[in-house]
Amino acid sequence: MHAAAIVAAAGSGSRLGADRPKALVLLAGRPLVAWAVEGLLVGGVADVVVTVPAIERAAFAAVLPSTVRIVDGGDTRTASVRAGLAALPREADVVLVHDAARPLTPPDVVARVLGALTAGAQAVVPVLPVVDTTILVADDGTIAEAVPRAPLRRVQTPQGFDRGTLAAAYAALPVGTELTDDAAVVRAAGVPVVTVPGDERSAKVTVPHDLTLAELAVTLDGSSGTVAR
Numbered sequence: 733m734h735a736a737a738i739v740a741a742a743g744s745g746s747r748l749g750a751d752r753p754k755a756l757v758l759l760a761g762r763p764l765v766a767w768a769v770e771g772l773l774v775g776g777v778a779d780v781v782v783t784v785p786a787i788e789r790a791a792f793a794a795v796l797p798s799t800v801r802i803v804d805g806g807d808t809r810t811a812s813v814r815a816g817l818a819a820l821p822r823e824a825d826v827v828l829v830h831d832a833a834r835p836l837t838p839p840d841v842v843a844r845v846l847g848a849l850t851a852g853a854q855a856v857v858p859v860l861p862v863v864d865t866t867i868l869v870a871d872d873g874t875i876a877e878a879v880p881r882a883p884l885r886r887v888q889t890p891q892g893f894d895r896g897t898l899a900a901a902y903a904a905l906p907v908g909t910e911l912t913d914d915a916a917v918v919r920a921a922g923v924p925v926v927t928v929p930g931d932e933r934s935a936k937v938t939v940p941h942d943l944t945l946a947e948l949a950v951t952l953d954g955s956s957g958t959v960a961r
């Protein structure tokens with residue numbers, strides 16, 4: 733198995749509200765994207781393609797290993813992953829798609845996703861249980877109904893795919909159809925998606941408090957930014 737990864741890093745991070753694209757925001761002195769890439773490489777991925785905002789190519793190149801391929805992303809996550817797919821090395825037969833916004837994904841999670849692919853899954857997502865009471869809200873802001881949470885899961889990345897399956901699903905997805913993750917893209921093509929346990933440490937940095945928590949996690953783990961995960 734030759735595993736390559738696409739790291740989606742072309743978003744602006746409007747909810748984080750930083751002074752630079754979110755993937756370049758520093759966590760313990762290193763950009764989020766550098767953490768995310770390192771976690772994949774430590775977890776067993778051989779090649780990494782990072783999709784970036786076109787005008788920031790130089791800034792990304794300055795903080796990533798020279799072996800990482802940098803390509804221009806798109807206006808949406810779906811478009812960015814589509815661009816990354818086109819830049820994968822020929823020899824890759826499985827593909828992980830990861831968010832740069834998930835800097836502290838433990839290598840164990842990467843290994844679980846790769847393990848499920850090795851065992852024959854076409855598509856794999858790491859998930860976590862929902863821990864709060866879950867409701868549907870009506871237009872007037874009142875509770876319309878409670879939703880049983882037992883079967884609900886929060887979906888994380890990296891999500892793993894047989895390369896041909898993912899490529900075919902993106903080819904079948906009309907350009908302009910935007911989905912929030914890659915599991916949704918293959919499901920739209922009728923592909924079954926296996927779940928494996930995710931990890932709270934693989935949380936996505938979305939709002940400022942998430943970055944505070946990530947800083948705390950790095951401090952408590954005693955990591956210097958050279959993979960003490």
Ligand SMILES: Nc1ccn([C@@H]2O[C@H](COP(=O)(O)OP(=O)(O)OP(=O)(O)O)[C@@H](O)[C@H]2O)c(=O)n1
Pocket residue numbers: 739740741742743744745746747748754755783805806807808809810812813830831832833834936937938
């Ligand atoms: N056009 C886009 C939009 C998002 N992403 C990437 O997809 C991942 C998950 O997206 P999210 O956390 O929502 O990031 P942003 O879209 O940047 O955030 P926001 O919605 O707050 O602007 C991020 O690593 C982001 O860089 C991307 O590659 N290309």
Ligand SMILES: C[C@](O)(CO)[C@H](O)COP(=O)(O)O
Pocket residue numbers: 809831887888889912913914936
């Ligand atoms: C792909 C993803 O990380 C799965 O949880 C997530 O959907 C990306 O974030 P967004 O806010 O939906 O862009």
